[in-house]
Amino acid sequence: MKAPSINTAKTASGIPALLKTACVNALIALVLFSLMVGVRTEAGSDGQLTYWTRFGEVASLVAAVFGGSIVLELLKQWIGPSGAEKLVPPAVRSGMSFVGSYLAPALLIFTLLVPVIFYDQRYILDLAILVLTYVMLGWGLNVVVGLAGLLDLGYVAFYAVGAYSYALLATNFGWSFWICLPLAGVLAAFWGVLLGFPVLRLRGDYLAIVTLAFGEIIRLVLINWREVTNGSAGISGIPKVSFFGLMTFNVSDPNYIAKVLHIATSSAYYKIFLYYLILGLCLLTAFVTIRLRRLPVGRAWEALREDEIACRSLGINTTTTKLTAFATGAMFGGFAGSFFAARQGFVSPESFVFLESAIILAIVVLGGMGSLVGIAVAAMVMIGGTEALRELDFLKQIFGPDFTPELYRMLLFGMAMVIVMLWKPRGFVGSREPTAFLKERRAVSSSFTKEGHG
Amino acid sequence: MDYFAQQLINGLVLGSIYGLIAIGYTMVYGIVGMINFAHGDVFMIGGFIALITFLLLVSTGLTAVPVILLIVILVSMAVTALYGWTIERIAYRPLRHSFRLAPMLSAIGMSFVLTNYSQVAQGARVKPVPPVITGGYTLHESADGFVIQLSNIQIVVVVTTIVLLAIFTWLVSRTRLGRDMRACEQDQTMAALLGVNVDRTISMTFVIGAALAAVAGLMYLLYYGLVDFFMGFVAGIKAFTAAVLGGIGSLPGAMLGGLAIGLIETFWSAYFSVEYKDVAAFSILIVVLIFMPTGLLGRPEVEKV
Numbered sequence: 001m002k003a004p005s006i007n008t009a010k011t012a013s014g015i016p017a018l019l020k021t022a023c024v025n026a027l028i029a030l031v032l033f034s035l036m037v038g039v040r041t042e043a044g045s046d047g048q049l050t051y052w053t054r055f056g057e058v059a060s061l062v063a064a065v066f067g068g069s070i071v072l073e074l075l076k077q078w079i080g081p082s083g084a085e086k087l088v089p090p091a092v093r094s095g096m097s098f099v100g101s102y103l104a105p106a107l108l109i110f111t112l113l114v115p116v117i118f119y120d121q122r123y124i125l126d127l128a129i130l131v132l133t134y135v136m137l138g139w140g141l142n143v144v145v146g147l148a149g150l151l152d153l154g155y156v157a158f159y160a161v162g163a164y165s166y167a168l169l170a171t172n173f174g175w176s177f178w179i180c181l182p183l184a185g186v187l188a189a190f191w192g193v194l195l196g197f198p199v200l201r202l203r204g205d206y207l208a209i210v211t212l213a214f215g216e217i218i219r220l221v222l223i224n225w226r227e228v229t230n231g232s233a234g235i236s237g238i239p240k241v242s243f244f245g246l247m248t249f250n251v252s253d254p255n256y257i258a259k260v261l262h263i264a265t266s267s268a269y270y271k272i273f274l275y276y277l278i279l280g281l282c283l284l285t286a287f288v289t290i291r292l293r294r295l296p297v298g299r300a301w302e303a304l305r306e307d308e309i310a311c312r313s314l315g316i317n318t319t320t321t322k323l324t325a326f327a328t329g330a331m332f333g334g335f336a337g338s339f340f341a342a343r344q345g346f347v348s349p350e351s352f353v354f355l356e357s358a359i360i361l362a363i364v365v366l367g368g369m370g371s372l373v374g375i376a377v378a379a380m381v382m383i384g385g386t387e388a389l390r391e392l393d394f395l396k397q398i399f400g401p402d403f404t405p406e407l408y409r410m411l412l413f414g415m416a417m418v419i420v421m422l423w424k425p426r427g428f429v430g431s432r433e434p435t436a437f438l439k440e441r442r443a444v445s446s447s448f449t450k451e452g453h454g
Numbered sequence: 455m456d457y458f459a460q461q462l463i464n465g466l467v468l469g470s471i472y473g474l475i476a477i478g479y480t481m482v483y484g485i486v487g488m489i490n491f492a493h494g495d496v497f498m499i500g501g502f503i504a505l506i507t508f509l510l511l512v513s514t515g516l517t518a519v520p521v522i523l524l525i526v527i528l529v530s531m532a533v534t535a536l537y538g539w540t541i542e543r544i545a546y547r548p549l550r551h552s553f554r555l556a557p558m559l560s561a562i563g564m565s566f567v568l569t570n571y572s573q574v575a576q577g578a579r580v581k582p583v584p585p586v587i588t589g590g591y592t593l594h595e596s597a598d599g600f601v602i603q604l605s606n607i608q609i610v611v612v613v614t615t616i617v618l619l620a621i622f623t624w625l626v627s628r629t630r631l632g633r634d635m636r637a638c639e640q641d642q643t644m645a646a647l648l649g650v651n652v653d654r655t656i657s658m659t660f661v662i663g664a665a666l667a668a669v670a671g672l673m674y675l676l677y678y679g680l681v682d683f684f685m686g687f688v689a690g691i692k693a694f695t696a697a698v699l700g701g702i703g704s705l706p707g708a709m710l711g712g713l714a715i716g717l718i719e720t721f722w723s724a725y726f727s728v729e730y731k732d733v734a735a736f737s738i739l740i741v742v743l744i745f746m747p748t749g750l751l752g753r754p755e756v757e758k759v
Contacts, residue, residue: 031536035506035529036499037575043582051509151555198744204554205489209698210743213736216691224729354687358562365555411570417563418545425549425556 022069029065033058104373111279115272125271129343131383132278133336138363138375139285140332145361146370147289147298148325149305151208154215155360157195158188158330160222160352162337167235167347168228177241181338188334189327191218196326200319215357222349234348241342243273274343281339285332286372292328301325359383362417368427378427386413456596460603461724462717467608467677469716470615474670475693476700476708477622478663484639484703485659486550491561492541494690495568496664499537500671501681502572504530505581508675519586530672531665538664539657541568546660547653565686573683580682587676611673618669619709622662626705631658639703688732692719695739701752710750 038058041051111132118124137159144152165184169175175183199210222229229235242248247257249270258265292298300321303311312318341347363382367375389409475497482490507529511522545564549557590605626632634655637645646652674689675681692715700711715735722734742749 028536028540031533032540035503035533036572039506039510040576041506041509041581042577043579047582049505049509049581049583051506051513198740201747202743203747205483205702206698206743206747208489208558209694210740212691213695213739217733217736220730220733224733355566358559358566362559362562365559369555407570407574410566411574414563414566414568414570418560418567421556421560421563422545422548425552 018070018073021073022066025069026062026066029062030058033061037061107373107376115275119268119272122268122271125268125275127384127387129271129275129278130387131380132275132282133340133343134360134363134379134383135376136278136282136285136336136339137333137360138367138379139282139289139372140329140336141360141364142329142367142370142372142375143289143292143301143332144325144329145364146375147293147305148301148322150322150325151204152211152326152329153208153354153357153361154195154211154213154218155329155333156352156354156357157215157218158192158333159337159340159356160218160349161188161191161330162334163341163347163351164222164229164235164337165334166338166341167238170239170341171235171237174239176245177239177338177342178244181335184334184338185331186334188337189331192326192328192330193323195330196323200322212354212357215352215354219349219352222352229349232349234346234350236346238341238345238347240270240345241274241277249273274339278339278343281335285335288328289372297321297324366420366424366427371427374427385416389413456594456600456602457724459594460600461720463602463604463608465717465720466713467611467716468720469713470611471670471673471677471712472689472693472696472715473709473712474615474618474666474673475689476696476712477705478667479694479697480700480702480705480708481635481659481663483697484705485635485656486546486557488546488554488557489561489694490546490660490663491558491690492545492564492568493663493667494688494693495565495572495686496534496538496541497667497671497674497689497693498681498683498686499568499572500530500534500664500668501675501685502576502581502671503533503668504672504675505583505681508583508586523586527669527672530668534668534671535661535665538660538667542657542660547656550656565690569683569686576683578683580680582680583675585679607676611677614669614673618666622666623705625662631655635659692732692735695735699739699742699749701749703753704749704751707749707751714750 038054039051040054041049044050111128114128115125118128137155140158141152141155144150144155162184165187166177166180169180169183170177195211195214199207202210223232225231240249243257247255247260249257251258251265256265257263257269293302300311300316301324303314303316304318304321304325308318311321340351344351359382363378364375366382367373367378386409389412475493478493478496479490482488482493504526507526508522511525516522541564545560546557549560585607587605587607587610590603590608593602593604595601626635634645634650635658637648637650638652638655642652645655671681674685693712696711696715697708698711699714700707700709718738719731719735723731726734
């Protein structure tokens with residue numbers, strides 16, 4: 001339910017008002033940037049601080065804010081007052097629903113064909129594997145956040161548990177990936193329950209901060225427990241995945257895949273195998289999620305998200321419901337983690353910082369919380385987008401050779417996160433397919449579904 | 455015993471800094487009901503502004519330390535407050551009536567923006583400053599030569615915190631703005647109907663929170679003698695932990711939580727291991743929340759059906 005809008009939207013009209021707004025914004029920008037950008041400090045070799053001024057940069061930033069606010073104001077007037085319901089012609093709407101109903105199968109067929117199309121382009125395969133890892137993480141977190149409505153800011157902890165389980169078991173005991181994968185899932189689920197127990201009574205933001213703290217604790221323990229985890233240096237030399245124990249991807253082994261199948265030696269086989277492995281894990285996650293939503297436990301999750309008190313009055317055991325949600329979500333995180341360890345061949349606590357949790361949560365929310373297709377699209381946009389920013393070399397030609405696009409990658413990522421939230425707070429997919437319905441199955445707008453109180 | 459007393463002093467000083475940041479979290483949470491994830495980075499920006507102002511003043515040839523500090527504190531409070539205001543205006547106000555996760559993610563995005571903005575603008579290296587306030591008092595010297603020190607900078611931090619808290623308490627409990635803030639905290643619609651400018655009040659909340667964070671940034675700079683672009687994250691999480699520990703939404707609770715976190719961290723480092731001090735702080739947070747889900751001074755949240 002929307003609270004009545006209290007703020008009086010001032011609709012600036014006319015050129016003088018427009019210029020006035022732009023001038024005020026430019027003035028604010030001047031104050032904001034004059035010290036932080038205008039004066040660059042640096043510690044000299046003797047530990048003494050030195051500084052130099054950069055008035056040109058401040059001037060161009062202020063000019064950019066001035067110009068930007070004029071453009072923004074014009075755009076606002078052109079689009080009309082925000083908040084007004086936009087009428088979509090029925091033809092467009094039916095076209096959209098047509099596209100929507102075929103989007104998932106089309107995406108699936110495309111993902112199945114990616115290694116066939118791009119078999120010799122290592123970079124694209126790597127990127128696709130990365131995106132699929134995040135799709136899997138997003139779908140795993142979706143069980144906790146999207147279905148059960150429990151806000152989890154420390155999901156990366158389970159990813160870390162899965163990764164370190166495989167890394168430690170494989171390097172210390174030489175266990176195969178196919179034994180470690182289920183074990184990693186079980187261990188992560190165990191940690192999920194362990195986290196779940198204390199937080200059962202917590203709600204909303206308290207839950208958020210405790211899960212965040214839990215994620216940080218796991219990371220700090222990984223850094224400091226050097227005897228086992230080798231500290232921040234991490235664990236390297238994690239063995240590759242074998243082809244179900246039948247063939248391997250190490251050239252020196254007698255049962256190397258190229259020797260067994262009598263084909264040419266190539267490192268692309270392992271990439272393609274990894275791709276299908278993570279795709280299989282993703283599909284398993286999707287399948288389990290879809291089936292669970294139709295089972296009593298899945299319905300209980302969604303009921304819990306909508307109204308915890310009503311849930312309890314109807315005799316649903318909220319304790320087990322919450323714990324199963326945490327355990328299921330954590331298990332998928334653990335699977336993804338051991339895949340990550342096998343793919344990288346190296347794990348270190350650096351990979352499991354809060355930023356990762358935030359990225360996964362952003363993917364789930366942008367995907368519309370609960371929509372599997374939406375989350376997959378969001379993962380593609382977010383991860384593909386940030387990876388594309390690595391390739392910003394053409395900007396060097398504009399800003400000169402000193403320009404380092406790497407530095408601006410996370411800045412732009414943060415800005416994109418804010419802008420997307422302002423533009424589509426409900427995520428890319430704004431409707432839900434209910435599993436339980438009366439007479440007619442109908443997609444409902446996600447503004448009618450609750451996000452849960454934890 | 456002497457060692458204990460020394461650690462108590464250190465813990466209280468650290469706790470004052472956490473408490474100043476925690477007030478910003480708890481105020482915003484009380485009024486808008488959102489976790490302002492960017493607040494830790496506002497604290498970091500405050501530290502940077504203080505450093506830059508300090509550097510500029512010193513290079514003009516000014517040598518009187520009290521004058522420099524006064525100007526630095528005023529400038530960093532003003533500029534950081536403007537940062538707080540701008541962040542609210544851009545990233546939070548449009549999402550105020552949206553669903554709960556939207557402003558939170560927007561805040562997380564804003565936190566990334568601020569961290570990377572200062573990395574781009576000021577470089578990734580740690581910026582050291584020479585000690586500005588030196589000297590101190592020896593409170594007690596034991597037979598085996600252990601000395602309890604109370605340095606001048608520690609006195610400055612604690613005194614500044616107390617003065618600011620006094621001003622702040624007066625602001626919230628005695629002024630028109632404070633009354634508006636408390637009214638908005640209870641019921642925004644009703645407050646608006648009674649003529650309170652809700653938008654302005656919420657903006658002022660962010661401004662005050664950012665100004666207090668700027669002071670905390672300056673104190674951190676003076677106490678530890680360095681700033682870097684990443685210091686906002688850990689300090690922010692600790693301060694938020696402090697706010698939750700004290701009961702989020704409660705102003706005395708924030709200060710109490712800050713002191714508690716500062717003391718826990720210091721004593722843990724002193725008696726157990728430095729590496730696990732953050733683990734200790736977070737574990738105690740979890741333990742407290744298990745037994746007191748609303749924190750030390752928080753009101754229980756009753757949901758009516």
